[in-house]
Amino acid sequence: MTIDAVIFDIGNVLIEWQPEKFYDRVIGPERRAALFSEVPLHEEHQRVDEGVALADVVFPLAERFPRWGAEIRMWHDHWVELAAPEIPHSVRLLRALKRNRVTVFTLTNFGHDNYPMSQQAFPFLREFDREYVSGRLRLIKPDPAIYAHVEADCGIAPDRLLFTDDRQDNIEAARARGWQTHHFTGPEGWAARLVAEGLLSKEDAQ
Template identity: 60%
Template sequence: MSSIAAVVFDIGNVLIEWNPERVYDRLIGPARRAALFDAVDLHGMNARVDLGEALGEAVAHLARAEPDWADEIAIWHDRWIEMASPAIPRSVRLLRALRRAEVPVFALTNFGADTFALAGEHYPFLTEFDASFVSGRLRMAKPEPEIYAALEQGTGVAPGRLLFADDRAENVAAAAARGWRTHHFTGPDGLAERLVSEGLLTEQEAA
């Protein structure tokens, strides 16, 4: 039997792709997109959403501050679900395989409270976790240690019995510093291999 008691998933670029630049490239072209992202801190705005600010309020505030780019900034709100797409099919299969194997699965994600609810409407698998620790709800975000502590306390699982998959090295490092087992996600095939090697899934289950 595996020594791992639960698997913790990041969501963006692990279960669903997150690529705002791709949407902007399609809508306004790469050159104008590059100029926009140089002039306007859209990712900083999104970080505030991740910490609990409503998406609509954050977008409206930034559009007022940057009126020359107001129409482009509005895209972040109006086309948000296109930025958080598509799902990564094999990762979703792994999540569901773990559930079938009765391995607890938790989400630990930097995500807005309202955008996480919206994403759940489009991606039902986001509602299938045993527990979800969402930065916008908790008003704390990775890689700050407090959000990892919130999961430990909320689940009662010892740090050394958690396996955490995240695409960002700093988030993985913060988990490892707390004694979590970690997997730096670079694609679903590598995660599948790790789950098999840990005895959580068979090769057939992880296919």
């Protein structure tokens, strides 16, 4: 089946999304474990992906848990260090697709205000032909509505979209709409899929 557009998730596909690693470096693994057990950081962050400003989530959370106030505010004040580093092989694949004139989108659960911060830190996040960012759309994966929005906006038939994401639930939601999918577990497997689809040569995919 012909592929008319390749769609990348971002977190854990193009840049790492493992906030625990940042806190391990800054406050140590033991304090990090305590912080994450007491404060619902990941759960609250979903509100950012749904469209609430990062500061409007983080700062009230710091007030709710004053014992951890300084550490919670790091989620906002050190965002670029928190959502990092880039995954170099994945970035090379993105750019190889662009060189081959393959249309490339992103479909990402990301906040409307912290996404530009990450774009400034990682310029390759500005290279997509179209950006579907949950915080802007106020739709979030794996809600079928966000996939429907992509289809309506780009006008490409679902079976001509190839989507990669690290979360199985997001992949299953796309597959249910007829998209072609690849569950991302590392850039090597994604590279092999792009080669198998005829979108990249083996040399391009290195």
